[in-house]
Amino acid sequence: MTISSDASPSTALVSLVSLTSNSAGPVSPAGDPSLLPIPQLGVGDPLANLLALETVGRSIGLKNAIKEIGHIRTQKADEWRKQKAALEKAMHAHKKGGFWHKLGKVCGTIAKVAAVVASIAVAVCSGGTGAPLVLAVAAACLSTAAFAQGEAHILEKLGVDEKVAAWAEVGMSIGAVALTGGASLCSSGAALTALEHGVQVGGEVVAIGGGAAAIGQGASMYEEGQASGAEADAYADVAKSKLVDSHLDQLLLTILDDLDQNEKSFRRAVSDVKSTTDTAGATLLLAAGRV
Amino acid sequence: MSTSHQQSPFARGIDPAELVYCKGFELHADGRYADAAEVFRVMLQIAPTDERGWLALGDCHEKIGQKRIAFEIYGAGSVAAQPAPRCLIARFRILYDAGRFTDADAAISDVELLPEHDERMSKIVSDERRARP
Numbered sequence: 001m002t003i004s005s006d007a008s009p010s011t012a013l014v015s016l017v018s019l020t021s022n023s024a025g026p027v028s029p030a031g032d033p034s035l036l037p038i039p040q041l042g043v044g045d046p047l048a049n050l051l052a053l054e055t056v057g058r059s060i061g062l063k064n065a066i067k068e069i070g071h072i073r074t075q076k077a078d079e080w081r082k083q084k085a086a087l088e089k090a091m092h093a094h095k096k097g098g099f100w101h102k103l104g105k106v107c108g109t110i111a112k113v114a115a116v117v118a119s120i121a122v123a124v125c126s127g128g129t130g131a132p133l134v135l136a137v138a139a140a141c142l143s144t145a146a147f148a149q150g151e152a153h154i155l156e157k158l159g160v161d162e163k164v165a166a167w168a169e170v171g172m173s174i175g176a177v178a179l180t181g182g183a184s185l186c187s188s189g190a191a192l193t194a195l196e197h198g199v200q201v202g203g204e205v206v207a208i209g210g211g212a213a214a215i216g217q218g219a220s221m222y223e224e225g226q227a228s229g230a231e232a233d234a235y236a237d238v239a240k241s242k243l244v245d246s247h248l249d250q251l252l253l254t255i256l257d258d259l260d261q262n263e264k265s266f267r268r269a270v271s272d273v274k275s276t277t278d279t280a281g282a283t284l285l286l287a288a289g290r291v
Numbered sequence: 292m293s294t295s296h297q298q299s300p301f302a303r304g305i306d307p308a309e310l311v312y313c314k315g316f317e318l319h320a321d322g323r324y325a326d327a328a329e330v331f332r333v334m335l336q337i338a339p340t341d342e343r344g345w346l347a348l349g350d351c352h353e354k355i356g357q358k359r360i361a362f363e364i365y366g367a368g369s370v371a372a373q374p375a376p377r378c379l380i381a382r383f384r385i386l387y388d389a390g391r392f393t394d395a396d397a398a399i400s401d402v403e404l405l406p407e408h409d410e411r412m413s414k415i416v417s418d419e420r421r422a423r424p
Contacts, residue, residue: 032384032422034350035346035350035377035380035381036316036319036343036346036347036350037343037377038316039312039313039316133336133339135339135367135370135371136335136336136339136344136371138367139332139335139348139364140332140335140336142360142363143328143332143348143351143352143360143364144332146352146357146360147325147328147351147352147355147357
């Protein structure tokens with residue numbers, strides 16, 4: 001079954017990249033047909049491809065996209081700084097046997113709640129900028145963290161045992177759940193699962209009230225007594241390390257730089273092609289004159 | 292200038308998101324899921340309402356066994372890129388494979404309820420239902 005040949009109305013494009021001839025896209029190990037639509041770009045004339053790239057350069061295209069990502073990155077970095085400060089403060093209180101300690105297992109869910117707060121805060125602060133973009137940024141956070149853990153087993157290398165690391169991955173999921181919850185703040189028509197709805201409610205309370213009771217409520221909705229206190233404490237420590245590293249910011253910065261360099265490279269290539277084309281045209285004119 | 296030229300992709304320009312998607316698709320097809328995921332993350336920043344980015348990013352996570360993460364990404368995609376029938380179908384697959392048949396059925400039923408549901412999508416849905424009865 002081929003289910004990937006639809007054409008997005010906004011994209012009927014020319015060849016820039018040669019793709020494999022697998023018109024049905026990659027097939028999953030389970031044998032399911034891929035749902036990924038085939039890119040609209042096919043194989044074409046190399047010169048045409050380069051000229052097409054020039055079109056991209058002329059349009060608002062990548063340049064504006066790069067600016068936009070940069071702006072997002074700055075905003076996100078601010079959010080991370082706030083989150084880190086809050087987390088460190090909470091953990092300090094926990095070590096002194098203060099407020100957080102009295103709340104018992106709540107401390108272990110700080111990281112998870114922080115993820116909820118951050119996501120909701122982004123959703124709230126961005127106001128009218130559009131939920132999809134907010135979701136995209138938050139999804140990038142989730143995806144990056146999950147990939148880092150999934151591939152490099154960062155948590156295990158930091159001394160966290162396998163079981164706790166597995167919990168951390170589940171913890172990352174709460175960020176994603178919060179994504180949907182955050183979106184629902186802007187789109188009340190969205191259908192939510194029971195869990196998502198629960199987290200949404202918790203997230204709203206945290207975002208609005210910000211009090212300890214609200215945090216406990218939000219955390220307990222998700223946690224449901226699943227993690228032990230020791231595991232939760234370890235997870236909170238790891239979460240702190242991850243925040244300090246600001247790995248995500250660096251990654252986005254790298255992507256930005258790559259995009260920027262690629263665009264400059266494209267422009268140089270197009271300029272060279274233009275020169276070649278001009279030379280060829282002049283030669284043809286000369287040849288025609290002699291005939 | 293001919294009409295065909297006016298309608299050519301050249302004349303209309305190129306969607307930057309398409310370029311990025313194309314690159315990600317290539318990496319995905321090569322099995323370089325981590326690299327592909329990075330590209331799709333960029334794509335989502337450029338075009339958060341393009342269902343393909345969400346679908347592809349989720350699929351990258353599925354390929355490395357992170358079904359739960361993929362499930363949530365598909366969910367976010369179905370909100371951000373409405374309508375997102377393929378994201379819903381992807382969620383249906385995960386739910387079904389996890390044994391949550393009622394939720395799975397609800398997910399695929401949502402596809403049929405989409406206003407943009409057409410004949411081609413009907414075929415996709417019926418094929419999915421056959422594969423996962």
